[in-house]
Amino acid sequence: MTYPMSYKALIIDDEPPARSIIRAYLKKHTAIEVVGECANGFEAMKAIKDKQPHMLFLDIQMPKITGLELLEVIDEPVQVIFSTAYDQYALKAFELNAVDYLLKPFDENRFDAAVEKVLQKIQSGDMSNQPQVEQLKENDSAALExxxxxxxxxxxxxxxxxxxxxxxxxxxxxxxxxxxxxxxxxxxxxxxxxxxxxxxxxxxxxxxxxxxxxxxxxxxxxxxxxxxxxxxxxxxxxxxxxxxxxxxxxx
The missing domain is CATH 2.40.50.1020 (LytTr DNA-binding domain)
Incomplete structure (x- = not known):
């Protein structure tokens, strides 16, 4: 599908190889411009404020703060594609099609499907995913540390x-x-x-x-x-x- 404008993406993952894979898979998606990479949530907080991305490729398990903890404190409207090595996080909230997730290791076809879904959502003008993020967090039964x-x-x-x-x-x-x-x-x-x-x-x-x-x-x-x-x-x-x-x- 052809899109009339370029959309900004930010890659947030503490593992350099994981960030490299996402960047490589994005090369053929000419409607997406990668405006930055972040290794942790503290870097991501500043980058989101400065770069105003349309979408995040966001790892859930990261040191310092997790991807879900980051989403709790950002105010900017943004679409999220989660990535995780643990399917315990692939809860019902992900099945609502408001956000998507990639279970590591993911292949290029699965990645392309997630990107297309998010691009169509942005194109429709619907940038809201907070209710689904909140449902994900509420369904996570782990005790706070x-x-x-x-x-x-x-x-x-x-x-x-x-x-x-x-x-x-x-x-x-x-x-x-x-x-x-x-x-x-x-x-x-x-x-x-x-x-x-x-x-x-x-x-x-x-x-x-x-x-x-x-x-x-x-x-x-x-x-x-x-x-x-x-x-x-x-x-x-x-x-x-x-x-x-x-x-x-x-x-």
Whole structure:
């Protein structure tokens, strides 16, 4: 199919041979211009901002941050072709035809089919794939080991040991750490399901707390308490939350 304009692509993979294969396969796709290659999500964050690509060829398993973590913090509309060596990530979200994936090692015919699907989607003017990306992430049952947030144009990785608590903020959450706080477009339900249950507990409809940071409890009003993290940080505990705390802590 002939396309009336050139579309910009960014290749993001920590393995140079994988990036080389994608670049080689793209040579015959004259409607696509490769505007850059990135070896990790931190490089990719800047490149996406600077280059404004129409599409990403994005590895899922990468050091520092994963491809899915990168997608959580970019605001630019972009189409994604995932690549992965593990079919555990080939979940139902990929079958919705909003995004595509390549299971390594993939051949040129499979690559061409993915490229054509994404080009047609871009041509139609539909650049939205976030609901499908969110479904993919929600279906990933793996426990979180870290949280990736954006501060300005920079990425920061929060170690769970540094996490104090998470507060509900309508369609967002505010993540509080020892160093500061960060707004993130995620649900409380997501964090309740994915944070390690041996350290994190939902003590109130508005709060998920790192139980290792709780120094004690004090009465608030009838049948409710405050969890004391430090003299300047006290969180309301619901009756249900209090029962949960008593089960896991010596109160």
């Amino acid at each position: 870290r949280i990736v947030v954006k501060k300005g144009t920079q990425l920061e990785v929060i170690d769970l040991d540094k996490l104090l608590y998470i507060e509900a903020q309508e369609d967002y959450v505010m993540i509080y750490t020892e160093a500061g706080h960060y707004l993130k477009s995620k649900t409380m339900k997501y964090f309740e399901l994915h944070l390690p249950s041996d350290r994190f507990l939902r003590i109130h409809r508005s709060y998920i707390v790192n139980t290792t940071k709780i120094k004690g409890l004090e009465p608030y009003d009838k049948d409710t308490y405050l969890a004391i993290l430090n003299p300047d940080c006290k969180l309301k505990v619901s009756r249900t939350g209090y029962k949960k705390l008593k089960e896991v802590m010596d109160f």
